[in-house]
Each structure stands twice: as structure tokens, then as C-alpha cells.
Amino acid sequence: MSGDPKLERIAKGNALALCATGTWTASFAPVLERMVADAEKLAGTPQNIFIDVSEVAKLDTFGAWLIERLRRSLTQGTVEAQIAGLSANYSSLVDEVRRVRATPVVDSSTITITGMLEQIGRTVAGVAGTFAGLIDMLGAVLAAGFRVLIHPRSFRLTSTVHHMEQVCWRAVPIIVLITFLIGCIIAQQGIFHFRRFGADIFVVDMLGVLVLREIGVLLVAIMVAGRSGSAYTAELGSMKMREEIDALRTMGFDPIEVLVLPRMLALVLALPILAFLGAMAALYGGGLVAWLYGGVEPEAFLLRLRDAISIDHFIVGIVKAPVMAAVIGIVACVEGLAVQGSAESLGQHTTASVVKGIFFVIVMDGVFAIFFASIGM
Amino acid sequence: MAGEIQNPIIRVRDITVQFGATRVLDGLNLDVKRGEILGFVGPSGAGKSVLTRTIIGLVPKVAGSIEVFGVDLDSSSTSQRRNVERRWGVLFQQGALFSSLTVRQNIQFPMREYLRVSQRLMDEITMAKLTMVGLKPEVAERFPSELSGGMIKRVALARALSLDPDLVFLDEPTSGLDPIGAGDFDELVRTLQRTLGLTVFMVTHDLDSLYTACDRIAVLGNGKIIAAGSMADMQASQHPWLRQYFHGKRARAVMG
Numbered sequence: 001m002s003g004d005p006k007l008e009r010i011a012k013g014n015a016l017a018l019c020a021t022g023t024w025t026a027s028f029a030p031v032l033e034r035m036v037a038d039a040e041k042l043a044g045t046p047q048n049i050f051i052d053v054s055e056v057a058k059l060d061t062f063g064a065w066l067i068e069r070l071r072r073s074l075t076q077g078t079v080e081a082q083i084a085g086l087s088a089n090y091s092s093l094v095d096e097v098r099r100v101r102a103t104p105v106v107d108s109s110t111i112t113i114t115g116m117l118e119q120i121g122r123t124v125a126g127v128a129g130t131f132a133g134l135i136d137m138l139g140a141v142l143a144a145g146f147r148v149l150i151h152p153r154s155f156r157l158t159s160t161v162h163h164m165e166q167v168c169w170r171a172v173p174i175i176v177l178i179t180f181l182i183g184c185i186i187a188q189q190g191i192f193h194f195r196r197f198g199a200d201i202f203v204v205d206m207l208g209v210l211v212l213r214e215i216g217v218l219l220v221a222i223m224v225a226g227r228s229g230s231a232y233t234a235e236l237g238s239m240k241m242r243e244e245i246d247a248l249r250t251m252g253f254d255p256i257e258v259l260v261l262p263r264m265l266a267l268v269l270a271l272p273i274l275a276f277l278g279a280m281a282a283l284y285g286g287g288l289v290a291w292l293y294g295g296v297e298p299e300a301f302l303l304r305l306r307d308a309i310s311i312d313h314f315i316v317g318i319v320k321a322p323v324m325a326a327v328i329g330i331v332a333c334v335e336g337l338a339v340q341g342s343a344e345s346l347g348q349h350t351t352a353s354v355v356k357g358i359f360f361v362i363v364m365d366g367v368f369a370i371f372f373a374s375i376g377m
Numbered sequence: 378m379a380g381e382i383q384n385p386i387i388r389v390r391d392i393t394v395q396f397g398a399t400r401v402l403d404g405l406n407l408d409v410k411r412g413e414i415l416g417f418v419g420p421s422g423a424g425k426s427v428l429t430r431t432i433i434g435l436v437p438k439v440a441g442s443i444e445v446f447g448v449d450l451d452s453s454s455t456s457q458r459r460n461v462e463r464r465w466g467v468l469f470q471q472g473a474l475f476s477s478l479t480v481r482q483n484i485q486f487p488m489r490e491y492l493r494v495s496q497r498l499m500d501e502i503t504m505a506k507l508t509m510v511g512l513k514p515e516v517a518e519r520f521p522s523e524l525s526g527g528m529i530k531r532v533a534l535a536r537a538l539s540l541d542p543d544l545v546f547l548d549e550p551t552s553g554l555d556p557i558g559a560g561d562f563d564e565l566v567r568t569l570q571r572t573l574g575l576t577v578f579m580v581t582h583d584l585d586s587l588y589t590a591c592d593r594i595a596v597l598g599n600g601k602i603i604a605a606g607s608m609a610d611m612q613a614s615q616h617p618w619l620r621q622y623f624h625g626k627r628a629r630a631v632m633g
Contacts, residue, residue: 026541029494060541060573062498065505093572100505101514341522344477 004028005056005063007035015048017084018070021055024063036066040073049074054085064090064097130334130356137334138326141264144257156262163266167228168273174227175220175274176281182219183211183282184289191294200294204301205308207286212313216279217271218365221324224271225357229332232263233353236336237346245337255337264329271325272318279317312377320368327364328357384447386411386544386576387432392441393600394424394431401427403600404441409544414570414577416591420618423597425580426470429546432578433467445544463491465544466537470552472529474521480507480532481517484539491540506535511565527558531565538569547579551586559583563590584628596622 005022018039024032042049051071056063067083074081086094148155190203236259239245245255283305290296296304335353339346385408394402401424409415419425430436432443434450443450448461474483484503488494494502504514510531521529530550537545547566551559563586569575581587587594588608595605596619604614612623622628 026488026492026494029492029498033495033498061505061509061538062494062502062541065502066498069501089574092568096509096568096572097505100501100508342476342520 003057005032005035007039009039009042012050015050016042017050017052018042019052019055020067021057023058024056024066025058025060026062029062029066032063032066036070039070042074049081050084051081052085053083053090054087056090059090059093061093061097064093065100068094068097068100133334133338134330137260137330140256141260141330141333144254144261147257148261154257156258159258159262160265163263164270166231167224167266168270171224171227171270171274172277175223175278178223179216179219179278180281180285182215183207183285183287186210186215186282187286187289188293191290195294201296201300201304203286203290203294204296204304207283207290208305208309209313211279211282211286212309212317214317214365216282217275217317217320217324218361220275220278221271221321221328221361222358224267224274224325225328225332225361226354228267228270229328229357230350230354232329232332233336233339233350234346236260236333237339237349240337240339241341241346260329260333263333264326267325267329268322271328272321275318275321279314316368316372316377320365323368324361324364327360331357331360385409386446387578388444389428389432390442390444392428392431392443393439394427394436395439400600402431402438405597405601407595407602407605409576409578410593411576412570412574413592414566414579414590416587416594417578417580417597418582418587418594418622419597424600425597426548428597429548429578429580433465433546463540464542465546466540466542468530468533468537468545468547468550470548472521472533474529474533474536476521479518479520480524483521483532484536487536487539502539503535506538507532509538509565509569510535511561526553527555527562530554530562534565538573541573542575544576544578547577547581549580549582551581551583556585559585560589562586566590 003022005020005024005028008019008021010017010019022028051067051074053059053067071081071083083094187203187207190206191200194200194203236245239259245259248255248258287296287298287301290301291298332353335349335356339349387407387409389405389407392402392405393400405428407428417425417428427436431438432445445461446464448457450458450461453461474480475486478486481500481503484506485499488499488502503517507514507517512528512531512535516524516528516532521532524532530553534545534547534550537547550566551562554562563583566577566579567590570577579586579591581591591608593605593607594611596603596611596616598618603616604611604619611619614620614623
């Protein structure tokens, strides 16, 4: 085996020879770098310098480059440092390395005030762009919807049914379970606090109004945004990355009609169904806790529920569901189609899809609350 | 060291690979000699990529043994195996560049893991590798999604070579390149083999590559090596598939 690399200085009359020996390969790179840095300090001595590599046992790109780096830094003005004793095996490698231009790598990550201001400006413009993108997608989906109404044969029933299964049928267990638990918690908290005023029975009013008007649909919409919105974004995003969407377009298909419309329709149909099931599960859970924990008999619970709520409460809740579904779907599809080439971009847009979806769902809920309050429902 | 020169760099013995009921490789034997460029051909779906992936250890085998650099990969310890992995480079068919890293970061990724060298040296070596594979230094700060197909192949080769391996696996390196680009790539592989003393295991369909770049050719069929030898041996062979492959219309066009 060949030994550790060395770089010895031998004076030969007027000239100085640097004798490289041992193994000049990547595994010795830290040692080699230090030796070369030491030797580079010789630059400026008015001597002819030779780099003798005849004793080098093994050379790879790392070693060859370090010798070349040494040669370059020792070359000054007219005095050029020479490499001597190069074996035929390695001469082509050294020639190859000699062609490398030493371009300093520009570090573009410096933080400046103008850079920060530019970043803020870009973010603000990005927010405006988000809204424009959502409205654009809404228009495109509606246009595709009208085209399908005119030519019903172009409607993709299989795809819609498939997505219905994914976002509706398969979501039922988790949605029912979570809303059931939430109903239980609301009832338990209500009874615990109302009992101090002897107003246990009013927990039924609170549960009924809260679940039917707000919690049922809001909670389900948030879960759907996390569950199906993210799936839509990831699906469309990876199709975009593999140029599948471009392929559709070149075959004369409209990606909005083929991919987005069935997904949107499935979501708009699924969310009211899920919201209804969720509300029922929450009422059931609340009723169960009221009975077992609060001692409210089921008959009394149902009687009180009938007095406390009207069909208006139910309508207020369920009307919101398709609108929220549309918002989630549009956000998810816009983000999916905005994915660029990298895996990182896919992750960012999927996150953005869920975050924006939930944000817009809550904003829409607020808008609805103001609207229903003004029309007295 | 001296013994290693005599021994083949890859020694594959009686390898069997099975997916479900289909047997893809059936008792296959293959030797790759040190310093040669081995071209590996065979009909589509014959299992060329499967063999490559089996040698690298990505596909489990049912039976047989694989030795790389004289190390049996089944009975080797983790550190031995890491040592072997450090000495080979793989160019995947689609490049398999890390999409969230720039070209420079992609090439430096193995160096960062295996070597303790300064950022300056890594940057310089990256530039050297980019020059070697025929790319301009400006490419370094781009992301893989901003590169053309040919550039992706070149960057992937630069990454495969970043630790100065002794052995590289190339899976269809010239597929999807224009003839000039493919010719350059063959030339590049030849040059690198000469300068770095590489051993190259190249799966290819490109007849030009076989003629210009490869020292030896191995042909896969029915889960076995049908033939292995020089181009002249291949042309002299009487095997029906080989006759069709090396005497077909396209082969005649290449031979002129």
C-alpha cells in the first residue's frame, strides 16, 4: 500500500522543487489542502519552482486539482511554475483539470434592506395574484360547467363517481367519529358550567344551535380541506410535474374539464352530505353525554331540541356547505396547477392549499354570519 | 491490491431474481473486468435494469452471490458495504437529481457526506466536474427543473463521479439525447475512463455507443447472458436475436 501524502521542499541550486509523494486522493483531501495552502505561501520568492509529481502513487480529481491550484498560485508574471515527472497515466487527468476556469462562486444570499423591501413587495403582489388566480379558476370551472351542460356527453361521470367515493364515502368514518366526540365535549362542558345556575336543560339549546348552524359545517369543512384539498393539490401537482397535464392539452382535452370539474363537483356534492352526517353524529354524541353525565332523559332531550331549534338553523348550516366546498376545491386546484418542477414546490403548494383552504372557509363563515344576521335568520 | 487487478471488479454468480411468479433473471453469471467499458444489451423488458439494480442492491435476489471489489455484498458488514458504495457511482435512467437542490448542491451532496473538505475545495471540484462533463459553470446555480434532458444526464454523471469512483453504472445514458449529444456523451465516457481509470457498466440500446465506446458487450436474454465478447464476436454469433440486432437495418446504417 502507498503511504500518506507528503509535499517536500528540496532546493536545487537556483530552483526549488516541491516533491509530492504518496496517495493524492479524495480521502486525504483535508491533509492535502493544508499542505497546499502552506506551500502557496512560497509565492513571491524569486525562484523557479517545480512541482515534482513523479513519486505520487495515486492521483484522482481532488489531488490533480490541488496540484493545479498550487501551480496556479505559484505562477506569477512571467515565471511559470512547472509540473514535472508526470506519468502518462495521469497526464490526461491533469490536462483535463487544467481546462477548469476558476470562477469564484457568487454568494447570492446576502441580506440587504433593498432586498427585504423587494421581498415585501413581491409578497404583496403575490397576495393580489392569489386572488386573481382564484377568480380565474372559478371562471374557468364555471365555463367548463356550462360547456358540459350544453354537451352532456363530455361529462365525466366515472371520474366524478370515483372522486365521490374518495372524498365522501371514505371520509364518513373519520368525520362521524370526530364530530361525535366534539358533540360529546360541547355537551359535557355545557352541563358542567350551566349546572351552577341550575340551567342544565339549556345545554340542549346550545348544542342544537351551535352544531346545526356553525360547528357541524365548519368543522367538517376544515377536515375536508385537510383531507381532500391536500390530496387534490398533490394529485394535480404531481401530474403537472410529469407533464401529464401538458399531454392532456396537446390531445385537445381541457384539463379543467377533465381533471378539475369532476373533482369540484364531487366535493360540492360531498360536503353537504358529510356536514349533515357530522351534525347528526354531534347531536347524538351530545345527547348521549347529556343522558349519561347530565341525567337528561332522551325523551326530554328530543322534546327540548324540538322547541329550541327550527328548520332555519338547519338550512343556515347546510346552505354554507356547497359554497365552502367550492372554495376548498378551487384553492386546491389552483395550488395543484401552480406546482413547479421540484419535490419541494409540491410540498409548499400542498401546505398552502390546506392553509388557504381553511382560512377561506373561516372567512366565508364570517361573511355568511353577517348575511344571515341581516336577513334575520 | 495486486490480486484485485486479476480478479474481476464485479463478479455475479448464479443470480436469480423473481417478481411474483415471473422469473426475470435465472442463474445469471457475469464478470466485469477492471478498467473496461462493458456494454450491456438485450431486448426491452429482458431485465437489464433489474440486473443493474440487483448489483447495486436495490432489488432483492432469490439466489446467487454478488462480489464487488472482491467484497461479497451479502455477507459484508455495514462499514464494508459503505466503503463499496463510496467507490461506485450510479447514473439513473431519469437522472434522479434531487429536485430541491441546485446543480452545485447535487454534485456536492456525496462529498459533504463522505469527505471532510472545505467549502472552497468542494466548489472548485464541482467546477472541475462540470467542466469534465462538458457543462458551463453558470449551470451550477440552476435547479434540475430548469435543465434540458441532456444537461440532466450530464449533471447526473457529474454527481455519479463526484467522489472519483472506481466503478460507474450507467443506465441508458444516451437515451433521449440527440445523436450529436449522444456521440459527445460516448466520447465523454471514453475520456473519463481513460483519465480516471474508471470501470464502466453501461446498459444501452444505442448501437453507436456499442461501436464507439464499449470494449466488451454482454447480451441478456431469457434471464441469462446469451453471449459476451468483443464487437467482432457479436457480429460472428449465430444466435437469432444477435443476428437481428447486429445485422439489422439500423446496425448496417451505423457500420456504414
